[in-house]
Amino acid sequence: MSVQERKERERAARERLIVKTARELAERQGWDAVTTRRLAESIEYSQPVLYSHFRGKREIIGAVALEGASALAAALRTATAEADGPRARVAALAHAYLDFAEGNPAVYDAIFQLDGGLPYAQEDTPEPLKDAFAALVESLGEVAGDGVHPGLFTETFWAALHGLATLTRAGRLPPGDAESRVDLLVDRLAAY
Template sequence: MSVQERKQRERAERERLIVATARELAEQQGWDAVTTRQLAERIEYSQPVLYSHFRGKREIIGAVALQGATEMAAAVRAATSAEDDPRARVTALARAYLDFAEHNPAVYDALFQLDGGLAYAQEDTPEPLKDAFAALLETLDAVAGDGVHPGLFTEVFWAALHGLATLTRAGRLLPEDA
């Protein structure tokens, strides 16, 4: 292994550590507690090292969001793959989505509430976000109905799920009613 390969590996590991630490801190104390100073202290690197990976908190939020999108897509696919009936797959998709939102509130906020500098529904949308949408579309395409655009149906269904997750977190809707 060359020195350059080792340095790239170490850099990637530091970046993973920064993202994991930010996520952990946000889940424990909320995103307000995630500062570059706090992160630098927790990962035992200087703030300039942190800034060599991310320009600031916004990019860190974006990195957590991308990681979360990948995890959410995997959770949805795992839940829906166990079902043969299209309606049961939709129910499994909804439950997996709402469970993800409930068990990962800081990640969910990074994905949908905070500015992580990510482009949604555009040409330059990062691949993990596109894949999260695709994970929903794979199931919802089968139930969209004749004459209904599957992408639009998926967007509306996703919006409904987001509303349920948000209302449940706010205590306006009981979890069992979601």
């Protein structure tokens, strides 16, 4: 292995460590706790080293969002692969999405709430974000109904899931009715 290859491998490992540490810190203490100073201390590198990878917190949030989008896409595909029939796939997708949001609140915020400097719904949207949306379309497109554009239906269903996720997390919805909400959403929006 050449010196250049070793340096590139070490740089990539440092970058993964920064993103992993930011995610862990945000999950434990919230995004306000994620500062370049705290990250530098946690990974035992200087702040200039951190800035050699990311221009600041916004880019770190973006990197966490991209990794999170990949994880969300994988979770959705895993959940829907086991489901038998369109309704079961849509219900599995809804549960997997809401479980991801509940289990990874800081990552969910990085993907959908915070400014990570990433373009959404545009030509230059990064591939992990496109893939997460594609994972939704794969199950939702088949239940959009006649004459309904699958992408538009997916956006609407996704918006409903996002609303459920954020309102539930904020304590705005009674927790005992979570299953009924998913059933209602699936039954009313998805045409089988």
